[in-house]
Amino acid sequence: MAEDQHALALNGVSKAFGGLRAVDAVTLAVRPGERRALIGPNGAGKTTLFNLISGELPVTSGSIRLFGRDVTGVAAHRRAALGLARTFQITNLFRTLTVLENCLLAVQALESTKFVMLRPLGRYRGLADRARAALGSVGLGDRAGTEVRHLSHGEQRQLEIALALAGRPRVLLLDEPCAGLSPAESHMMADLLRRLDPAITVLIIEHDMDIALEIAHHVTVLHYGRVIADGLRDEVKANPLVREIYLGA
């Protein structure tokens, strides 16, 4: 497949923090609509790789393409406009605002409405409808008026997903969506993720192998910033190197 037909293509991407190469020459390509799991031990560089893809951090070297377009030096908010969305491993929400207001911020982010200054936000029915739809899709429909800091941890993780979906992304990066969830909540989250629009390209970091492999068929394994295995899940599971360092077998 030609490189410009990939939803996301990384070529030799590296990130150095001083002497530490947190991400080391990572090359990978993800097809549109693909579900890709990114796994690896703690400190392998998974979150850092997401930060590079989303533009939170500049790369040290290498290039990043989104739907064939080179976005290596493009600001984070412009990558969002190109259809990239992400969730955070450590919940990152607008804590003193209500659940609906959080979602409204996500919905208006890619609309020129966000610059309107002399008309109340409450007048924009269309935005509110979209925000409520996003909340409904993650099962938070009845929490709209609650301030986010009063939500349970599980509900906050659901809202993370809602914010990422509200902008109708084409590529979605999920950083440990089940982090800190109970087994029951994890199960619900996995259900939610399986129901995502199949047109969305999803890259998911997940420590729980069962959940990762339930959602994704294709797996990339990161270790000390390097890709040590990349392929269909059964191949990767059978890979002796992966078994040794990741599965501890």
Added chain:
Amino acid sequence: MTRRRPGMLVGVTVVAALAAGVAPWLPSYPLTLLTQAMIVAILAMSLDVLLGFTGLPSLGHAAYFGVAAYAVAILTTERQSGFVLCLIAGIVTAAVTAALFGLIAIRATGTYFLMITLALGMVVWGLAFRWVSLTKGDNGISGVPRPDLGLPWSLWGPLPFFYFSLACALVAILLLGLIVASPFGMSLKGIRESESRMRILGYNVWLHKYLAFIIAGTFAGFSGVLWAYYNGFVSPVDVQLVTSVEALLMVALGGPGTLLGPAAGAAIIVFLKNFVSVYTKRWLLILGAVYIGVILFAPRGLAGAFHRRSS
């Protein structure tokens, strides 16, 4: 947002009607203080847009207030310019100053933002002090006449000027209230809560902060225009650090991010300052004590304390 707005409108209307109703019966000294409170309330609310809504603690807000006051003082005394020209010139001067200073300040966050706005404020103070040919330096510019609006009442009288200031304060409350309730206003609250999340959602955080900075400077300028007319005298005192600190305290005292809280904070500080200075010259000491009291006992200001009790 939508929950509190009707209450806010009712509150503003009641307070304004009350003030307008009792004003004719007030002796001229308290009436003058009330007028001062209206004008300074606009300054406090403008700073609240930065501090309370966007989370940007500016320590140089007197600069925008001051340049506008100076613009009015210079135009009225040197050119005998009329009200409309002075109003526009004052506000535009403040907005342009904010647009220039914002380019320097907005890149910084937290304490660095505080230090840079402080330094920029000092630049304006230095100019007011040293550029004697324009500002008359330490002596200040006196003899600013009250504006002639072509009304049957002269604004030289304390009562008509009070009503004029009240009307101006209401216009400012209305506009600022609209701005903070708008989609743009919501984006400022988002920036206050999480810049990284805002960037990832697709906001150009720098641009939104920059626009907020200019809006805050513009309304501070509006307040400065009124101040020049009210006081009849503009000097480096109006742009000095203490004025910026007082504005910050009004916001902290009233409750950042509530708009009306800082307006109330402005009234309290104005009355306190004038009351205290009858007895002592140590106003700064009192100011410091109030500040520490607020931080210790009502970190979210009076509005926050009130809100907690009632809920």
